[in-house]
Amino acid sequence: DVVMTQTPVSLSVSLGGQVSISCRSSQSLVHNNGNTYLSWYLQKPGQSPQLLIYKVSNRFSGISDRFSGSGSGTDFTLKISRVEPDDLGVYYCGQGTQYPLTFGSGTKLEIK
């Protein structure tokens, strides 16, 4: 199984600041078809998760350009700029390249 390792486990940021979350996979996430199926999700308190980024760097519909994804192979990063109060919650990376599909254990973002 592909193990997804997220760091840090938690972080605290001031409003208007910038944060980066790392996600590393135990195997390359490049699919046979050439696509890399690495996604990022945000679960706000008391809500269902929501998709932010798919295929490494593509923002989902309606997602602010303050969120950006990058990386390749086994090493990926989510950056959040100009942090707002509504950004707090738990961020998960997930891979859709290989079965079983797996997620990272989450990064909790708190606002200072």
Add this chain to the structure above:
Amino acid sequence: EVQLVETGGGLVQPGRSLKLSCVASGFTFNNYWMSWTRQAPGKGLEWVASITNSGGSTYYPDSVKGRFTISRDNAQNTLYLQMNSLRSEDTATYYCTRGATSFAYWGQGTLVTVSS
């Protein structure tokens, strides 16, 4: 507007069965793969099952393979998860999700509690 509405959760004894349903609206259901993902209380996300848009192929992790069955009725825009031989470790909120390589839309979830 895409909507996914799950029903069927509840309290069930270990070893018993439960069937979850998810009614989809706001998109052409039979164009999309669908999945179930779960979250144990206070824990992270775990993928449970996926099904192709036609229903012809299904995929499961080892933790539920042989016990859970995902299916769909494209005429009724409905996704199902039949859960048999339930265990305490299956206690979780179960989310219906659209997609498989990424989960673009999530339902509100339905809580399944396995306990005697």
